[in-house]
Amino acid sequence: MKIENSLTLPQLPEAPSPTGLQFSVATEEDFDEIMAMSQDIYGGLDYLPTRYTTWLQESNRTVILARKQGKVIALESVCVIDDGETMLVEGLRVAPQERGKGVAGHLLRFCSQLVKSKNPEVKVTRxxxxxxxxxxxxxxxxxxTKQGILLVRFRAEDLKLRLTELVPDEELNCSSSSSSSSSxxxxxxxxxxxxxxxxxYLTTDLMRGVLPNATIVQDWQPFKPxxxxxxxxxxxxxxxxxxxxxxxxMASLCTFPFRVPIGDDWYYLNIDMFGKDLALARQQFLCHLRRHTASLKGHVMCQMFLDPPLWKPMADFCRQTLQVELVxxxxxxxxxxxxVM
Ligand SMILES: CC(C)(COP(=O)(O)OP(=O)(O)OC[C@H]1O[C@@H](n2cnc3c(N)ncnc32)[C@H](O)[C@@H]1OP(=O)(O)O)[C@@H](O)C(=O)NCCC(=O)NCCS
Known part of the structure; x- marks a missing residue:
């Protein structure tokens, strides 16, 4: 196992690597090469083009590349969270022509060793x-924990009109405190x-019963409160x-829309929904949609993560009432x- 960039990677014991991989810390200059091998990732919904620069700047994160004969063939990001106890693995990808040969396994094991050597208190990988x-x-x-994934697509301008009828104005700028209502x-x-x-989330136990297994899952990242x-x-x-x-x-977290490589003017909206009440889930879903489609122009891929039994009725609602396409x-x-061993 050849380890490059010894300034930023600690010296790990050299081990023979049958795959002849070299590992290095990713830099800004690697962006184009990473994008070139990421063409088919997540059906065009890859978040990495938007997140890459920020990821490189995060102090608790390391982005590692695997190279073969100098060419980037795999990437994985590792992030230390949960007060240093958890190593979160994200962004894992192997170039299409190199899949099925054990590259991901090698990279995962390398990253695990690396994080453990820098952060001995890390106990688990998530x-x-x-x-x-x-x-x-x-x-x-x-x-x-597990959540159902509901993926729908629509044109922001089309949905905006429908939402105006479905969401009362007073719900658009939802208040920052509960309002009493007699309706x-x-x-x-x-x-x-x-x-x-x-x-x-932190000073009361109120969210314990709402969050799935006491976990805030936000845009694929699981966090303990x-x-x-x-x-x-x-x-x-x-x-x-x-x-x-x-x-x-019922609680929900919604990203602001961001561009994804599926096409020009395509945006992605990620909504994580916690709780089991369909009417409340629908209400928050509509409210997020209305807030974010107000000024957006273009196509939107909206991915909602919700309690599995809510998937079917929410999918029916999306098709029949919102008239959006189920992807x-x-x-x-x-x-x-x-x-982590
Ligand atoms: C998933 C992918 C990274 C697997 O790469 P690969 O080099 O073909 O995988 P390998 O030949 O090393 O064999 C699978 C190993 O990777 C692990 N693996 C496979 N998919 C994984 C995933 N999504 N997340 C973490 N580990 C995964 C397997 O558990 C196995 O580990 P092991 O060696 O300890 O048994 C690759 O197919 C790929 O890039 N797919 C497109 C992107 C993608 O779907 N990424 C997953 C994001 S969740």
Whole structure:
């Protein structure tokens, strides 16, 4: 195993690598080569082009490349979260012509050794997968939680008109505190400011029953509700919503729309929904959509992650009421964990 860039990578024991891979820390200059091998990733919904520069600047993250004969053939990012206990693996990809040869396995093991050598307190690896996991995977991983994935697409301008009819104006600028209402409809959802987020997620136990296995899964990243993680989350552009600040039963986190490589003027919207109430989930979904389609022009791929039993009725609602196109049938997002040796 040849290790490049010894200034930033600690000296790990040299081990023979049958694949002849060289590992290095990714830099700005590698961007084009990484994009060239990422053409087919996530059906065009790759977040890496948007996130790459930020990732390189994050102090708790390392982006590692594997090269073969000098050419980039794989990437993985590792991020230390949960007060230093968890190594989060993200962005894993291997160039199409190099798949099925064990490259991902080598890279995962290298990154694990690297993180452990720099952060001996790391105990577990966590990752989020949306492929079908089999018995072999569950010998390796513990399941932390799973969410159904609902992927729909629409033109922002078309949906905007429909949403104006479906979402009352008073719900558009959802208040930062609960409003009392005498109508039979549930009161409008509440948008949380950083103080309210901090209070609700960190100083009370109110979200424990709402979050799946006490985990905030935001845009594929699983976080334990801890102050150190909240500092990471609060730096991101996210809308945080709950149905009620005193007795929350439904909560959601929505990214601001960002461009994805599927085509020009294509945006991605990621909504993580926690809780089991369909009416409240629908209400928050509509509210997020209306907030973000107000000024957007172009196509939107909207991916919502929700409690599996809510998938079917939410998919019916999307097709019949919103008249948006369902991109794929039911798939799952699994957050899994294994011990770091
Ligand atoms: C998934 C992918 C990275 C696998 O790469 P590969 O080099 O063909 O995989 P390998 O030949 O090393 O064999 C699979 C190994 O990778 C692991 N693996 C496969 N898919 C994985 C995933 N999505 N996340 C983490 N590990 C994965 C397997 O558990 C196995 O590990 P093991 O050696 O400890 O048993 C590759 O097919 C790819 O780039 N796909 C497109 C991008 C993608 O879907 N990435 C996953 C993001 S969740």
């Amino acid at each position: 990752l989020t997968r949306d492929d079908q996991l089999g018995p072999k995977d569950f010998q390796k991983y513990r399941l932390i 039979p409809q549930p009161p409008p959802p509440v948008c949380l400011d950083p103080i309210a987020i901090h209070h609700l 801890l102050p150190s993680n909240m500092a990471i989350l609060l730096k991101k552009e996210i809308d945080w919503m709950v149905n009620d600040v005193t007795t929350p039963t 794929k049938e039911y798939t799952e997002q699994c957050v899994v964990e294994s011990d």
